[in-house]
Amino acid sequence: MKKLVQVKGKAVLVEEPAPTPSPGRVLVRTRFSALSPGTEAERLRLGGNLIEAARRRPQELRALMEFARRRGLSEAFRLATERLSEPLPLGYSLSGDVIELGDGVSGFNKGDRVACAGTEFAPHAEIVSVPELMAARIPQGVSYADAAFATLGAIAFWATKRAEVSAGERVLVLGLGILGSLVAQVAAASGAEVFGLERSGFRVKKALEVGIKASSDEPGGEFDAVIVATSDPDGSLSALAGARARPGGRVLFLGPWQRPIPYKDFYMKELRVLSSRSYGPGRYDPIYELLGLDYPPELSRWSVKRCMEAFLDMLARGKVRVGTLVTHTFPIDRGPDAYSLALSGEDFLGIAIEYPSEPRAERVIQVRKKEPREGRLKVGLIGAGRFATSTLIPALRGAGLAELVWVADERNPGHIARRHGFARATTNPLAVIADPELDAIFIATPHSSHARLALEALRAGKAVFVEKPLAITREELAELEEALAEGGGFLTVDFGRRFSRMAVELKSRIRGKGPLQISIRVNAGPLPPNHWLNLPTEGGRVIGEACHFIDLARFLVGSRITRTESSYQGRASALINLCFEDGSAASVAYFADGPASLPKERIEVIGRGVAGVIEDFTELLLYSGNSFRRRRARQDKGTGEIVRAFLAGLKAGGEPPIPIPELLEVSDATLRAGRI
Template sequence: MRQLQQDFSSGELQLAEIPQPRTSSNGVLVDTRYSLVSAGTERAMIELANKTLLGKAKERPDLAKQVINKARNDGLRSTYHSVRSRLDKPLPLGYSCSGRVIDVGDDVTEFSEGDLVACGGAEYATHAEVNHVPENLCVSVPDGVSPRDAAFTTIGAIALQGVRRLEPTPGERIAVIGLGLVGQLAAKLLSAYGHPVLGIDIDESKVAAVDELEASAVIEQDNVEYIAESFGDEGGVDGVIIAAATDSDEPVELAGKICRERGRVSVVGDVGMDIPRSEYYEKELDFRLSRSYGPGRYDRSYEEKGLDYPIGQVRWTENRNMAEFLRLVGDGRIDLEGLVSHTYSFGEALDAYDFILNGGDYTGVVLEYERQPERENGRLDLESVPKRSVSNEISVGVIGAGTFATGTLLPAISSVDDLSIAAVATATGGSARAVGEKYDVDFVTTDYEEIVRDDGIDLVVVATRHDLHAEIAVSALEAGKDVHVEKPPALDREELSALVEAERSADGRLMVGYNRRFSDPAREIADELAGRETPFMAQYRINAGSVPLDHWTLDPEEGGGRIVGEVCHFVDLIQYFAESSPSRVYACGPAVPEDSPTRQNVQATVELEDGSTGVITYTTLGDDSDDKEHVEVFHGERSTTIRDFKTGRLGLNQAKGFESEFREFASAIQNGQSAPIGLEEIVQTSLTTFAIRESLTESEVVELSPMSFPGTSIEGRGFD
């Protein structure tokens, strides 16, 4: 299948052949019939991508500051790879489409195969022949509404949310500033609800194009303030919707001038917002921002997990706004015929964008798709240049290609001569092709089982979200593969038990991405500690920084929380230094933020069987610009420090051991040896991390029982 993508590094647009997305449990697969080009939003994205790196930095100084802080903390090399991976990730365009459902997730109840639906959402309702869309971002199309008109639904919901934020009451007279696509839809919606509308734009042709206007004014030609005062009952209009797109503050200033006292202003468009205080203060105006299509937008629980808001608490969600817009279209109260200025076949999509970017005269540009003859599988074979012949070369299949995988893991794997990346699997397929071409792989897929089943794959690297780590690792081990799974290997004891059983009965090896023990600074400390005769004390401080409360890592089911997902790293390093198993833990820490789905701040004391102790301080309360990781080890009247694993005379490089861990694992595979990290250590690290979580919750010391391996099940905090 094809998808319209933009290279964010160069700005180039292309119709890319990518694997068909996989259906999630709460999503549907849609055979696209029409998609609408949101010219304003998409043009801004394209223009940003066409800027130089300096231009991008000037446009987004917030991101430039993040890059500077990352370079200070992680070193130039790590930062370069991270930034490069983000720039290399192709950006799918479009967020409003319609089509027929061709596959339904197990948890979806509202749709069946064959249903005509309207879809919304960036990276979901894209310009692509097939889209995977979560249930809450789809609505059924009423009888009598064409697939072409249904493609307007998301943009219509944006305009409708702007109307709702204005809260017009019956009989109120409303002005709309900016009569592009969103502005015209806002005017049609207001008219459909019985409100007289004054349309205002700088372009005379756009003003003339809207039939629903009771009055109109052209900026710089007409006396807009006089017309607005005459149009309003007394002293101006009751409310203003700003749908313009400009850096200028003039729309906000004009809205203040034409509003009556105690009127309201709803801002939908991306405009300057330097509000003239005197005008707004003297009239006591309400200034309101409208966010996208409505409540639920940017909420992962709503959009990705399908958790709806109770209608008694949130009457109009983004999904209900989409449905209401379609109802008005179906009832004939909104006519979209005049809004379609250009229709292109999907194969002509690049011509459509050339027309838009070169200043063509347009309103609504739609792309029309041919019906897909049958559902494809999720695999796409790529043409490849002849590979170099290397004795005992290990063929690698990578499952998951997010920011960490593309910025860190894939560069590390490709740097090892004995490893050859042969396949990449991603959830949606949008970035799969770009990653596959960069690393010259044989095929890309959205079905990870394609990699697990492929006889040509020797090593499977699992870098998905945490809830899939154990499931995929077990599947790959059972298929006879060697497996490298990123931390954490499991989210609970049940998953850990299944992973252990699979590893112990499989021909392949299990390796977990506890990379810090393979770094040069950690190896130097381990060498110093090797001949010690007394226990050591270690202090490991992690200045983790905050993440949004709806971030997937905080979700107890998907990410497991930051303690299970990240603290395991630091438990492993202390265990590596001691060459001894943890025996007891005690953890405490403030429960902040209070509404976090899982605890984020912890100080854990880990006692080891040899008498050594390690204190892990993991906090989100520090300054992001400070060192992220600081390790101190005290023993034998000596102390050693690691500061962010920096290396080099000026500390400009960072060595966290990623290349070394893959190099050593490859050597173990080729030489028939055990994995560089033993299974018992992997299990002890997970059990210790679970104990830290338990101690933090129960406010008590947790004892860890000695480990033995006569059986294959996990009992309590240790094995039978």
């Protein structure tokens, strides 16, 4: 299928596999999508200007500089190049028909006409996969072309709710682009007397055509609410809003403002400053978007879905007009031209993209011909997020033992295949597992799917390399253990730290010096609130990340874990205590909210007459009697070595690099630490 993406500041039309139905989602064949010129054009400008991007995202720049310090400039350059090559979705508002339902969907039927929202869910693409709560049914009498603007309409609707616009009030809208024109109409439909101020004579004319009182000259009088519906880089609109609002009035910004708000009017008039960032409550909340848990109306009258429905109802009742505001419509094949127009400075207002009625909907695409290479194992990768593209795929290529045949991912598998040399791309993991020619499956998906996919692959007779953790529930672990006991299998979990050069050297120095005392401190750092790992379905950070260090302690001691205890500080920080059969003991202090200036990982081991310290896998300190040695190196956490060991063991017909009973033991201890 065709899809519009942003690559290095340019809009590009690419071919990608069609999405596969997922639980809680609907598959939609797109009829029209709307371009949001302000938001999307700004993304393109930012994507093509690295200096400006770095200025606006200082945290990411600092993270890259820290990565360069630990791993070297060449690795940092490779990572930055990889990130810049990632295609980013364009678009977030569309209309179409439901063609397939995922498990658990109850609010829609096949054939329903729907409007859909969200950059992650409703990009400019021929077929999209949308969570049920990010879609709304299109009322009878509303065209696909008009309904494609429902997300922009929801933004406008929610802005008027945030600004508390009510009947009889005077409202001034600054900026009459497509969004400002919708805000003005929604406010007028609420019974307010609305005025629009816009510099462009072309936009003033279009606003007048839909009944907005619009002008390039300031209207007289004061206003109960002023809504700034365009960018304000120099602060002039903030000053104007303060000057025109009545004492005790309200000023709402629809986007971020760059300058401090002027003191005089805002203070002396006791103005309320408000903001509206998106389409309504639920946006950016993964519980709402990804798990499908709606806000009860008695607690939150509005949500993304209900804001979209309200705007679509206004369209159906003729309270708002969209068609008159749409000045250009492009077929998807000319999608990049739509962005050229948005960046050109020419006169335009609403821009729509139209799609064919019968798009190509293949879920598997052939990127290149398979070229069997003598002596190489045929490999498929399921899940191609940032860890996979920045670390796992380079490790696979670097091992020199794998032929990259399949990649499956729900976002851009075609791009991953083209960039990294896979022969086929798909959105369906089961298509990868079902290929009888594959020797091994690498799984790097979100944690909740690890056990299920590993089990499917083992039952299909494939060797399996799965990102940690192996399982997040007792039931998953028991099912895997049973399958391995019945049918055997070649299985490895990516506990790479035990394969790092420093961990291997440290173990060689402490072997036979037990019982050992091990202290591991992990400064993992905070995650964004909407990160997928924060979802209750993903098992949490202790199970998902602290398992690395439980395994590392098990490796260093070389004896069975007999007891696991944990105590939590908050939701994601924990102190884990391990006891071993040989009398050794280990503690893992996992912190999710430590300072960024503190190195991430420190491992300290003390035995009879010897000790060793690993500092963030960049420095190894060895103590023996009165002697002391220090070794520094670029950071190495062992992923390359464990991938190579996995492939070499499989090719030679040997055993997995980590004994399976040990994998199961560590997984059991991890679940105990996570209180599962």
